[in-house]
Amino acid sequence: MKKSKRIWLAVFAGLILASCDEGGLAGSPRITLKVEDGGAAVRIRWYSVVGADRYQLWVDGVKVYEGRDTSYYLATPARKIKAVAIGGTESTTDEVDLSAVTDTVEELYERDGEGVSAIGFTGDGKFVLYALSDTAKKENFSLYLDDFRPDTVKPDSIRMVSPDFNAFGEPFNKKKTLFALWGPDSLVAPDTLSYQENYSPVLKADSVYALWLDTDYNGWDKGHNYDYFVKIKILAPPDSAGKVTFQYWFQRIGGLRWVLEPTEGE
Known part of the structure; x- marks a missing residue:
């Protein structure tokens, strides 16, 4: 029974790896926001993505960060925030619209x-x-x-x-x-x-x-x-x-x- 369970786990892991190889990283770095400094700034956080070796954060079409951290402090008013994970390929992106x-x-x-x-x-x-x-x-x-x-x-x-x-x-x-x-x-x-x-x-x-x-x-x-x-x-x-x-x-x-x-x- 234990051997059968190990086989199924190996097959499942292989399917995940194959999925990542064919379609990129599984999931996206979902963004959350915390408003700080009396409403003048936001702390941006994003979820880790399995297999990612770094992340990019884009603000109004400009890349403002690339690295392994999963948070960023932003005090410049902006309309769009986008995060993407990179690990050989790019993940799907997550985007937040801050425009009025x-x-x-x-x-x-x-x-x-x-x-x-x-x-x-x-x-x-x-x-x-x-x-x-x-x-x-x-x-x-x-x-x-x-x-x-x-x-x-x-x-x-x-x-x-x-x-x-x-x-x-x-x-x-x-x-x-x-x-x-x-x-x-x-x-x-x-x-x-x-x-x-x-x-x-x-x-x-x-x-x-x-x-x-x-x-x-x-x-x-x-x-x-x-x-x-x-x-x-x-x-x-x-x-x-x-x-x-x-x-x-x-x-x-x-x-x-x-x-x-x-x-x-x-």
Whole structure:
């Protein structure tokens, strides 16, 4: 019985070796990420591949590392990370996309305006619009628009407001959204000490803002897997109906402050 077992093990090992010889290394160096330095950097790790004698790491099409280590610290904002194992032949690659999800919100209104006033972002960067009166969905709100003047619309006073703040009643939920101005030409959202609570500055055409969606309401250091950073550009000034149009870029990696536009064709 033992002899038979040894024979089968030898055959199985031979099949694995044959597979590697014919089709390259078995498996790929699967990438994992750990966000570090307050969201300004990532520690990249990848799984070992049997038979590999070295690994290559590519960032936005540029090889940044080749060697036997299985981790790499990256502090330069990037869109694409790719890892490949090499051992006579190349393994299949593993790739992570860090680019932001972008979309345009064409009709969001001040709370006394002529349409819906709240927006909720999902973890994959999509959005849903809600009426403030939709109490069954209020836990989904990420922000809403308000000019803090009841029963009227004052276009030059409209702000984005966190759902845990309500000047005219109870908060809508416990999710905290914080606000900052976005630096010119910056690829990284402001650090977490730079945000103001409750509401944004007054919205103006062509202004660019940063959102920190602290969805688990515990800051960054105590857990940031569900903290998301968003860049928002106001495309048109608020009109007399209270309507605001804006484009946003949403970083899907929790805690990461890099917000880079996707490349063309994505």
